[in-house]
Amino acid sequence: MSDTTLTWLGHSAFRLDTASGKRIYVDPFLNGNPKCPEAEQTPERVDMIALTHGHGDHVGDTVDLAQKHGSTVVALVELAAWLGRNGVDNDQIRGPNRGGTVEVDGVAFTPTIAFHSGSAPDGSYGGEPSGIVVRADGKTIYFAGDTCAFGDMQLISRIHEPDIAVLPIGDYFTMGPKEAAVAVELLGVKRIVPCHWGTFSVLTGTPDALRALVAGDVTIEQLEPGDSVTV
Secondary structure, eight states, rough: OOOOOOOOSSTTTTEETTSSEEEEEEOOOOOOOSOOOGSSSOSSOOOOEOSSSSHHHHHTTHHHHHHHOOOOOEHHHHHHHHHHTTTOGGGGEOOOOOOOEEEEEEEEEEEEEEOOOOTTTTOOOOOOEEEEEEETTTEEEOOOOOOOOOHHHHHHHHHOSSSEEEEESSSSSOOHHHHHHHHHHTTTSSEEEEESSSSTTTTOOOHHHTTTTTTTTOEEOOOTTOOOEOO
């Protein structure tokens, strides 16, 4: 069995390739994402898509990818309904709510709380933002989504025990390095993959700034778009 790998595609877009061969895209903002490598903008295979919330820089190419590849899409119930009205076959959609878990071909998805604003890409109501915990082949990844730090990250850690936490650090639209350092402490996770940084000029937070604020036994995985880490 191969390793499970996590590939950053710029901004908050990720590709998760599981040890058992499933290919999952999280917040697949590929086309229009100035940091997404050109080679990653037209995926050859998409088994599943998981969305944290409805903003356009997270929903991204979901509808086109789901139509082209027949992908299963996991999104909070209101955003799932929006996707169904906008071109994704309802049979491909799973719409849990926070605390609920859905399993797709051996991969489990559990939405968590997040603190951010929310709408669908067209400005209509798309439900509240969330994070999402993905579990596959014995590995657990917590994607915080767009959020500030919040105390219940301790509960997310206690309940889900993630191996890696993917945290936004860019500031302005999400928490910056100072808040993200507190999030790292609350989560107690020893490996962090920063995201939502460097895409636009207002996103000034950097992995180096985060690294300077966290304890020495925490690994900050400083990826460039297209880079991967083993989970």
